[in-house]
Amino acid sequence: MDHNINTKTEEETITSTSIHQESKLLGSNKSSYKQILAIGGGKGGVGKTLVTANFAITLARAGAKVTLVDLDLGGANLHTCLGVEMSSRTLSDVFSSDIENIEDLCAPTIVPNLQLISGAHDSLNAANLPHAQKQKLIQRLQQLKSDYVILDLGAGTSFNTLDFFIAADVGILVVLPEPTSIENAYRFIKSAFYRKLKNIEHQLDARELVDKIVEKKEELGIKTPADLLSAIENESSDLGGKVRLAMNEMNLKLVVNQTRTGTDAEIGFGVKNVCKKYFGINVDYLGNLEYDSAVWQSVRRRKPLAVEFPTNPLVATMQKMVGHIVAEQAEKIKNEKSYE
Amino acid sequence: MSNTRKQSLYEILDVSFNASPDTIRHAYIKAKNAYNRDSLAAYSLYSAEESKDILSEIEEAYTILSDVDSRKKYDDSHGIISSDSYNSSYRSSSVTFSKNEAREEITSASTEYQSSSTTSNAPTATAGNMSHIDRILQTQESKSANPVMKNYLKIESQKNDPEMEERINKCENVSGGFLRSVREYKNVTLDQMIDILKISKNYLTALEEDQVEKLPANVFVRGFVIQYARALKLNHEKVSSSYMEFLKNKRPSL
Ligand SMILES: Nc1ncnc2c1ncn2[C@@H]1O[C@H](COP(=O)(O)OP(=O)(O)O)[C@@H](O)[C@H]1O
Ligand SMILES: [Mg+2]
Numbered sequence: 291m292d293h294n295i296n297t298k299t300e301e302e303t304i305t306s307t308s309i310h311q312e313s314k315l316l317g318s319n320k321s322s323y324k325q326i327l328a329i330g331g332g333k334g335g336v337g338k339t340l341v342t343a344n345f346a347i348t349l350a351r352a353g354a355k356v357t358l359v360d361l362d363l364g365g366a367n368l369h370t371c372l373g374v375e376m377s378s379r380t381l382s383d384v385f386s387s388d389i390e391n392i393e394d395l396c397a398p399t400i401v402p403n404l405q406l407i408s409g410a411h412d413s414l415n416a417a418n419l420p421h422a423q424k425q426k427l428i429q430r431l432q433q434l435k436s437d438y439v440i441l442d443l444g445a446g447t448s449f450n451t452l453d454f455f456i457a458a459d460v461g462i463l464v465v466l467p468e469p470t471s472i473e474n475a476y477r478f479i480k481s482a483f484y485r486k487l488k489n490i491e492h493q494l495d496a497r498e499l500v501d502k503i504v505e506k507k508e509e510l511g512i513k514t515p516a517d518l519l520s521a522i523e524n525e526s527s528d529l530g531g532k533v534r535l536a537m538n539e540m541n542l543k544l545v546v547n548q549t550r551t552g553t554d555a556e557i558g559f560g561v562k563n564v565c566k567k568y569f570g571i572n573v574d575y576l577g578n579l580e581y582d583s584a585v586w587q588s589v590r591r592r593k594p595l596a597v598e599f600p601t602n603p604l605v606a607t608m609q610k611m612v613g614h615i616v617a618e619q620a621e622k623i624k625n626e627k628s629y630e
Numbered sequence: 631m632s633n634t635r636k637q638s639l640y641e642i643l644d645v646s647f648n649a650s651p652d653t654i655r656h657a658y659i660k661a662k663n664a665y666n667r668d669s670l671a672a673y674s675l676y677s678a679e680e681s682k683d684i685l686s687e688i689e690e691a692y693t694i695l696s697d698v699d700s701r702k703k704y705d706d707s708h709g710i711i712s713s714d715s716y717n718s719s720y721r722s723s724s725v726t727f728s729k730n731e732a733r734e735e736i737t738s739a740s741t742e743y744q745s746s747s748t749t750s751n752a753p754t755a756t757a758g759n760m761s762h763i764d765r766i767l768q769t770q771e772s773k774s775a776n777p778v779m780k781n782y783l784k785i786e787s788q789k790n791d792p793e794m795e796e797r798i799n800k801c802e803n804v805s806g807g808f809l810r811s812v813r814e815y816k817n818v819t820l821d822q823m824i825d826i827l828k829i830s831k832n833y834l835t836a837l838e839e840d841q842v843e844k845l846p847a848n849v850f851v852r853g854f855v856i857q858y859a860r861a862l863k864l865n866h867e868k869v870s871s872s873y874m875e876f877l878k879n880k881r882p883s884l
Contacts, residue, residue: 354762437762473674514675523871527878531871538867560664560671566644567684568675616766623763625863 322622326431327615328455330443331463331478334365336471337547338464340585340595342442343371344605345462347596348612350403354437357396360409361454362444369408371594372399381409384427392430400597405436419450428457447481455540456486460615462543462576465561467554472561475544476568482540483515483569490536496522496529516570537571545611546578554578576611579604638849639691639704647710647853648828651696658692709833709846709854711824791815801865804872809855810838812862826861829854842881851877 329342342358350356360368361381368374374397383395396405419427431439441458443451455461463478465471491497503510503521510521519537523530542565546558555578565573580603588598596605640647643657664671665681665688672681694700705711794815797808813823820838824831836844837854845851855873859866 349762349766352762352765467670469670469674472670476674523874527871527874531867531874535867535871556660556663557670559660560669563644563661563664564671564675613766616763620763620767625865 322619322626324437325619326439326458327460327462328441328443328458329462330451330455331475332465332471333474334445336464336466339367339442341464341545342440343368343594344596344608345612346404346440347401347594348609349438350401356404356438357434357436359407359441362442365444366409368406368442370592372406374399374406381407384430392434424450424453447478452482452485455482460541460543464545464547466548467546467557479569486537486540490533494529494532499525514568516568519570542573544573544575548581549578550581576614579607636849639695642687642691654695661688708850709830711828711830801868801872804869805876806837806840809858816862827857842877
């Protein structure tokens, strides 16, 4: 992969004020009691929907109110496995004037406490969603009266996908133990890194400093995003610290799916290690999910794994992963309380 | 590789200063696996040559940190109290600062999650009701019941000085003096702090009294300040970046 440090992107066309508003909107003022989880980062078929559906079911069964949002607009399939009839309402109705309340778009599922906003057969094109509409959608999602909102982002690294990913409290990447899948994930993290950097440049008024550093990247020996973070820190440890903090707010998690050997499962640690060094950000390895024919059996029966095979070991593994995310959330809540 | 920030040997292996030999060995194996020639994790971001350089850094870090004497020498010269100088009762319950290590405890935990999947009448939720958090955490509780961790969590402020609370909340203009005042406000003694942080009294005093010329290299000071802030339950990222700004102004040369 090229070592190409470039914070200038085609999205330059968006005015700085709108980005500024957006980062304010995406970032602060939301209590940790409510969490948005985004699942993305891979091509199709890596297991994003498997993770999304079963994480959601775990949380709903523990008594949380959960809303799933199927943003995989090309390959939306959550409604099928959750027993939701094709509803007359879709995601794009968020923008129509007769929808007052986003709750009206939620359809109940076969799992108590779990509701779905489906993007299936939607005329909405997520990849080309105008900026203002995306903002509105994110805002509406944050208003949902749920304990957890879980976004199945689908494939790709379009700006819109990235913006949903960045807006979330937890960003979960699902990969397969295969070269192309890992490469895809790195490409996704890289895009998210620069997208996020762009947001905080405006927020922290750091643009001039970052531009100055990027101009001198050869001279400073900056080859990787991690080098860039260190260079910002060298210029101003205050600003650098804030940038690093904001980067880690993406709260990246990794799941390696369809593992068949111990070596496959180990790949997660390698990716974590390399990400720390190359991107300078923490990636938390949630663990691996073994290849198990029960998964496609449940897909064929159009039921989520946790419903069709509740005692399958993969279900227990995913419950532990959710447990880890919730423990971290509880810690955050405790800290927020102690700052009050 | 850039020369922008030198890493400590502990950072190279991504372990805390007080990591046990076992933790260091595991971290070493993982790091090596990550950059091995046939690793899926590194090849697309680092050239074969770069990976080779990283591997030799990892080897060097492990060579020093895996040997009791050379680790002690390294620690001594950087103000870290060597792990083998803890008494054994302390060592068995030493605080783990590395998130990495806490993480592994959870993935490899054998305790079965008490799933509610078999109960047919799932509780009905209302947003804002926190019971689900407790429900999920109950099953994880046994894993964090580390005795020192409990001690460490007992450090609570008395919350009787709004002005101090405000300063703690903001974490602006952090100096060693500020850190000391927070420590005292939270009723933690210097000795307790030394126990928690495992850094030498000389360095801790130099830190708190802002005798910056006596402090070790920045990368170590940063590590100390992060641990200090965590022990006092401050926002460690804010504290360390603000403190490092302060340090750089007072001691520009390093
Ligand atoms: N752990 C697994 N074991 C066996 N098959 C799996 C596993 N995870 C996913 N699959 C198979 O891969 C297919 C794609 O999974 P899915 O969750 O739909 O991926 P995505 O949402 O990323 O496109 C599923 O239909 C299933 O058959
Ligand atoms: Mg899918």
